[in-house]
Amino acid sequence: MPELRKDPIIGRWVIISTERRQRPTSFSPVIRSKEAARCPFCPGNEDATPPEVMAYRQSGSEPNRPGWRLRVISNKYPALKVEGPLDRQPQGIYDKMNGIGAHEVIIETPVHGKDIVDMTDFEVRDILWSYRERMTDLERDIRFKYILVFKNYGEAAGASLEHAHSQLIATPIIPKRVMEELEGARRYYGFKERCIYCDIVRQEITDQVRIIKDHDAFVAFTPFASRLPFETCIIPKSHQSSFLEMSDSEYLNLASCLKDTLLRIKLALNDPSFNYVLHTRPISRDAQDQYHWHIEIIPKLTKRAGFEWGSGFYINPTAPEEAAAFLRDLDTSSYRPDEASQAVK
Amino acid sequence: MPELRKDPIIGRWVIISTERRQRPTSFSPVIRSKEAARCPFCPGNEDATPPEVMAYRQSGSEPNRPGWRLRVISNKYPALKVEGPLDRQPQGIYDKMNGIGAHEVIIETPVHGKDIVDMTDFEVRDILWSYRERMTDLERDIRFKYILVFKNYGEAAGASLEHAHSQLIATPIIPKRVMEELEGARRYYGFKERCIYCDIVRQEITDQVRIIKDHDAFVAFTPFASRLPFETCIIPKSHQSSFLEMSDSEYLNLASCLKDTLLRIKLALNDPSFNYVLHTRPISRDAQDQYHWHIEIIPKLTKRAGFEWGSGFYINPTAPEEAAAFLRDLDTSSYRPDEASQAVK
Numbered sequence: 001m002p003e004l005r006k007d008p009i010i011g012r013w014v015i016i017s018t019e020r021r022q023r024p025t026s027f028s029p030v031i032r033s034k035e036a037a038r039c040p041f042c043p044g045n046e047d048a049t050p051p052e053v054m055a056y057r058q059s060g061s062e063p064n065r066p067g068w069r070l071r072v073i074s075n076k077y078p079a080l081k082v083e084g085p086l087d088r089q090p091q092g093i094y095d096k097m098n099g100i101g102a103h104e105v106i107i108e109t110p111v112h113g114k115d116i117v118d119m120t121d122f123e124v125r126d127i128l129w130s131y132r133e134r135m136t137d138l139e140r141d142i143r144f145k146y147i148l149v150f151k152n153y154g155e156a157a158g159a160s161l162e163h164a165h166s167q168l169i170a171t172p173i174i175p176k177r178v179m180e181e182l183e184g185a186r187r188y189y190g191f192k193e194r195c196i197y198c199d200i201v202r203q204e205i206t207d208q209v210r211i212i213k214d215h216d217a218f219v220a221f222t223p224f225a226s227r228l229p230f231e232t233c234i235i236p237k238s239h240q241s242s243f244l245e246m247s248d249s250e251y252l253n254l255a256s257c258l259k260d261t262l263l264r265i266k267l268a269l270n271d272p273s274f275n276y277v278l279h280t281r282p283i284s285r286d287a288q289d290q291y292h293w294h295i296e297i298i299p300k301l302t303k304r305a306g307f308e309w310g311s312g313f314y315i316n317p318t319a320p321e322e323a324a325a326f327l328r329d330l331d332t333s334s335y336r337p338d339e340a341s342q343a344v345k
Numbered sequence: 346m347p348e349l350r351k352d353p354i355i356g357r358w359v360i361i362s363t364e365r366r367q368r369p370t371s372f373s374p375v376i377r378s379k380e381a382a383r384c385p386f387c388p389g390n391e392d393a394t395p396p397e398v399m400a401y402r403q404s405g406s407e408p409n410r411p412g413w414r415l416r417v418i419s420n421k422y423p424a425l426k427v428e429g430p431l432d433r434q435p436q437g438i439y440d441k442m443n444g445i446g447a448h449e450v451i452i453e454t455p456v457h458g459k460d461i462v463d464m465t466d467f468e469v470r471d472i473l474w475s476y477r478e479r480m481t482d483l484e485r486d487i488r489f490k491y492i493l494v495f496k497n498y499g500e501a502a503g504a505s506l507e508h509a510h511s512q513l514i515a516t517p518i519i520p521k522r523v524m525e526e527l528e529g530a531r532r533y534y535g536f537k538e539r540c541i542y543c544d545i546v547r548q549e550i551t552d553q554v555r556i557i558k559d560h561d562a563f564v565a566f567t568p569f570a571s572r573l574p575f576e577t578c579i580i581p582k583s584h585q586s587s588f589l590e591m592s593d594s595e596y597l598n599l600a601s602c603l604k605d606t607l608l609r610i611k612l613a614l615n616d617p618s619f620n621y622v623l624h625t626r627p628i629s630r631d632a633q634d635q636y637h638w639h640i641e642i643i644p645k646l647t648k649r650a651g652f653e654w655g656s657g658f659y660i661n662p663t664a665p666e667e668a669a670a671f672l673r674d675l676d677t678s679s680y681r682p683d684e685a686s687q688a689v690k
Contacts, residue, residue: 005569005570006570007568007569007570008529008533008541008545008569008570009525009526009529009530009533009541009542009545010522010525010526010528010529011529012570012572012657012658012659013570013658014570014571014572014658014659014660014661015658015659015660015661016571016661016664016665017660017661017662018662018663018664018667079652079660091569092548092551092552093544093545093548094548094569094570148652148655148656150650150651150652150654150655151651152650152651155648156648157648157650157651158648158649158650158651159650167651167652169652169656171656171658175655175656175657175658176656176657176658177355177655177656177657178656178657180354180355180657181354181355183355184353184354184355184356185354188353188354196353196354197354199438200353200354200438203437203438203439206437207437223352224350224352224353224436224439225350225351225352225353225357225358225359225439226359226361227357227359275650275651275654275655276651277651277652277654277655277656278655279655296654296655298654303500303501303502303503304503304649305495305497305502305503305504305620306495306496306497306502306503306512306620306621306622307424307493307495307512307514307622309495309620309622309641309643310493310495310520310522310620310622310623310624310641311493311514311516311520311521311522311523311622312357312520312521312522312523312525313357313358313359313360313516313520313521314357314359314360315359315360315362315424316359316360316361316362317362317363318363319361319363320361322363
């Protein structure tokens with residue numbers, strides 16, 4: 001059973017999950033499956049994964065068989081386990097609890113080598129809908145306080161498989177970074193009685209210099225205090241505390257915005273590894289007026305060195321205004337997905 | 346001039362330092378100088394670096410010439426600049442100030458390829474003394490609130506030069522991570538009227554399972570809620586808020602402890618890249634009773650993926666007890682430094 005342990009000084013929870021890697025000497029990079037035939041996420045290999053939690057599939061096709069266009073499974077090597085009580089308890093002066101949670105993988109497409117940038121807006125919307133569907137389901141489990149959706153793309157971003165996928169982890173605590181945003185948003189609201197994210201959107205639309213592109217209900221921009229080069233934020237322009245509050249047309253609009261932004265990053269930076277994370281309000285509906293959901297995209301271009309580790313602040317060698325201009329001015333119209341990525345093998 | 350920008354939501358300061366890397370497309374790894382002849386940190390190449398701030402050298406030898414055994418210079422590509430006022434100001438709803446600070450490099454030895462693990466305890470003590478000397482000097486600058494000493498070893502840890510060196514950055518703000526420790530330590534003190542770090546030392550000495558080695562005045566251990574595999578902490582066993590409060594014999598004791606710990610990490614993990622950072626109390630003498638200085642050592646064995654980015658909590662695949670046992674049980678007596686590292690070329 002994984003264990004959640006609390007840092008006694010700063011209160012950060014850490015997952016100690018020793019089942020994922022057994023020996024102290026086994027810190028070699030995970031081998032990526034380049035051959036679609038052996039990829040556990042490819043159609044025909046459904047028995048290489050845990051059974052599916054849900055799927056979007058051709059009517060009449062059977063679960064855990066080909067015929068799906070998107071598939072959600074439990075992670076084969078979960079960071080947290082879904083069965084059991086939390087069992088919060090002390091250990092001397094320390095605090096711990098069982099590593100309870102859900103850890104799922106969203107296989108975004110049956111086509112090996114096809115990524116979000118190669119998909120139609122409708123295919124990307126399916127991914128967003130699958131996030132919504134899994135979040136809505138997991139919110140019913142009273143042990144969970146937060147559901148974090150994220151994507152690791154490329155080896156430098158921590159992806160261990162090439163086939164396009166996102167992940168979701170439901171946790172029994174609100175993660176530290178989200179809590180910091182919540183507290184900051186509450187402090188601002190206490191002072192101004194306005195959502196800080198709404199004020200940021202207004203400021204960015206006024207300034208224009210950090211806007212990558214305006215997409216009707218959403219805007220993609222590089223934050224004023226970007227930690228890393230080409231860090232990008234996608235945010236709804238009107239106040240919305242939860243990812244689950246969108247209308248159907250907004251999901252399609254967001255799909256188009258996400259795809260366009262990732263394509264710009266791919267073309268500008270030679271297909272870099274990246275992470276994206278979805279920050280939405282906690283399950284408790286806490287901070288509905290104060291919090292504002294958003295997606296953070298972080299290309300992996302630099303290494304984190306001792307100063308960043310030791311201080312918690314970042315040295316960013318690219319001004320956000322320069323990054324935004326570079327991404328904004330790109331011509332994306334000539335991009336053609338590989339032919340190989342357009343058919344199920 | 347670099348700029349310090351404040352994240353409007355969580356209050357984290359970021360250094361935007363565009364002079365360090367010019368073009369958006371230039372994110373290639375820095376080339377390491379393997380040839381000692383071209384290394385700017387080797388004796389004879391003193392003119393390839395900014396002039397020295399201080400040095401320990403043979404009596405009679407001239408500044409910026411060979412004859413030194415340790416040398417401190419300004420960083421050629423500083424993240425922060427030392428001249429100018431802070432000039433705190435708003436920019437719309439945002440906050441910024443000039444990127445004022447000091448950024449120095451401690452060249453730890455004239456011998457290219459020699460590392461702390463290859464040095465005598467007295468040579469390592471020289472490094473610690475140089476930290477003390479530079480910190481004591483920089484504390485007099487009223488613009489600075491904190492001085493962070495750190496070391497990047499190996500490419501994965503962000504080192505751009507192979508020749509053994511540490512760095513020091515003086516900042517006009519207390520870094521976020523130190524502030525979190527200060528606040529946590531204050532909260533605990535408010536509740537218990539005891540230093541939390543002292544309580545942790547007591548707990549660790551009672552439990553023994555996370556102790557790597559006990560070194561008289563210091564102890565090396567793996568923290569209960571280690572973020573990363575083989576994360577290690579070195580801490581004085583008696584209460585001491587500042588690195589500058591040590592007695593002379595304690596500096597020598599610490600040198601021996603640091604060298605032993607780094608040697609264990611080197612032998613156990615096949616000479617991994619690592620960072621270490623020195624956390625001491627702020628210049629203001631704030632929190633003398635509550636804070637307790639320590640060194641954090643972080644081997645670079647895993648990648649930070651989207652979940653860690655998005656949540657701020659960590660998945661650690663190695664239990665700290667397992668890491669400590671592995672490091673504790675190593676036989677370090679047979680280690681012999683390379684002959685090459687024992688003479689100035």
